[in-house]
Amino acid sequence: MKRGLIAWDKSELPPRAFETRLKRARERLAELDLPALAVYSDLWRSNYGRFYSNLMLYFNRAILLIPRHEQLLALCGLSPRVYPWIKSVTVLQEIVPSPDLSAKLVEVCSQRNWRRIGMIDPKGLPYDLHRALAAQLEIQTVPHESDEWERTMHRRARQMAWDGLNEELPASVGMLDREFVGQLERSLRRAGAEDLAILTTNGDRAPAPPSGQTLHDGFSVSVALEYRGHWTKIAQHHGSADSAIPRAAFLEVLSGALPFEICETPPEGAVVASALETRDGARRYFSGDAFWSTKNSLEPL
């Protein structure tokens, strides 16, 4: 997880994007009469932390604290030895070493006499952290708001995934699935992918991690790719499946608290992945793409 390039390119995500997001968060805090917003982040639950600061942890966990009237700070479980690197890829200026995250957050809040704070998706906190915090602080849920910068980054992730797949897919039949996955990893990580989850199938089952099978004509591949904290998920099959009949489809939220959560009705503003299974006899084909969910429809990213 997240052992590719973690970077902040200010030409694609300018500092004013984060300034605007933090300003909006503080306006929301004012509306709710809350002194601060706490945003949890770890390797897997990284979407919201990335949104407000570009923080992308590769290990351990952290809480971003967005006070209404003070500078943004991060309480971080990682060693201070890597804080210069964290500062180089985020908007963070102040990082507080926090081996015990809940104790440090409670301490910071009590120093400021804050009894009630806001949090995005408190139910998504790890159980131990939620329990420790809920015992000492009143936590109010603050909704997350997406923006166009975020969609633009998801768009880039999607394009990167399609470019890589279109390049590698044509010559893939006859390769072992793991060799094909390795080749895609090389191509996509060299292009700047941060994290990847690639699944394949010869059409006899759903896409799954490689198991040493030779890829046959018509095989399907699913590529989940994270580019600078923004996930996409696409799927494609090799060759034609003209006579295949649609059998199943589902949607996964990519920009929510956890990527790939299945949803019946996508939240407005979310980036979602759509997966479609078709069948031709017993042979199964998979395809999919990423979209932006608007009020009444899914729009192309």
Place this chain on the structure above:
Amino acid sequence: MSLHNAAEINPARVNRLTGLMAEQGWDRLLLYGHAWRKDFFRYLLNVNFSGPYAIAALERSGQIRAVVSHPWDMEMLPEDTKVCDLPALTGGSVAVAGLELMDAGLANSLGAAPVSATALMEELRRIKAPEEIQALRRAAALADRGYECFAEIIEPGMAEFELVAEVEAFLKSNGAEDNFMLIASGGTEVTGMKPPTRRRFQPGDQVTTELTPQVDGYYAQICRTLVLGEPSAKQREAFSIFCEAQQAAQDLLRPGIDTADVARVQNDVFREHGYGEYTGAKYTRVRGHNLGLHPDENPYVLEDVHYTVKAGMTMIAHPNTYLPLSGYMVFGDTLLVTPAGCERLTMSEKKLFQK
């Protein structure tokens, strides 16, 4: 043979777990995993699921059910594993291995406050069965080959992330399910490893890495340091200290030893050479840790962490730290604790690599 998509339930593990449940008075044991920490789940159901989370549920009778969060994951489960919804797992005395990782919303939906089975499960997992050791041997062999690839491909002008892309491709092509990898490059200004950056390697760079490929669920780790060009006298001096420290740990490691002493003998080497201050938290993290279904398992090898080593444990001893002689340097091998001592599983040459 790869077990990625051919999960088989191991009856011995079921017996160990139901025995633990009987001892503790638990009616049901849930083994929770999410995308980064699948280890508790995979101890019972060795399935590399792709959804956000999955739960394996074991009844005291031995019945196994599973909750999966992605439709594709259902097809990877063993045929006789019943899929159920979360509400079906409530009621009775429920213990959860991995409770601390679980979303609060999910944990709270289990009903009355669930009990954590994490520490007891970690203890149970520490001693590896023969088939687990075989998987660790395969992972260690791949770690060696992965480092060989790393040392062969690296060259001045290449960016850190490009090298990582090549190593990841090599490992995945050769059967790794996953790989935890950190890297650093430069000189004495380097204080720790991190994910790769866009920095391009330069002649004279010292390049450190930690490779941790996962094979059939199990992670083995190797840490090595390479110099692009002729190592300086100070780099050689530093490496000799790291080598001596790692060897001290390897010589000591055997059943009955306190892990605190495994840390102490490594730190003592640095102290004897006048670098004792570089063994603390300001410059380093741990002097090693357990390995298995997670790449960074307890116990951590630290002078203030006491744990009696047992045969069948798999650990890495790595005296990785910053030294003013060299900057941050790493050196470590995966070690299997045997009845009489320990066996090195990663077999890459113990040297300061150069290219």
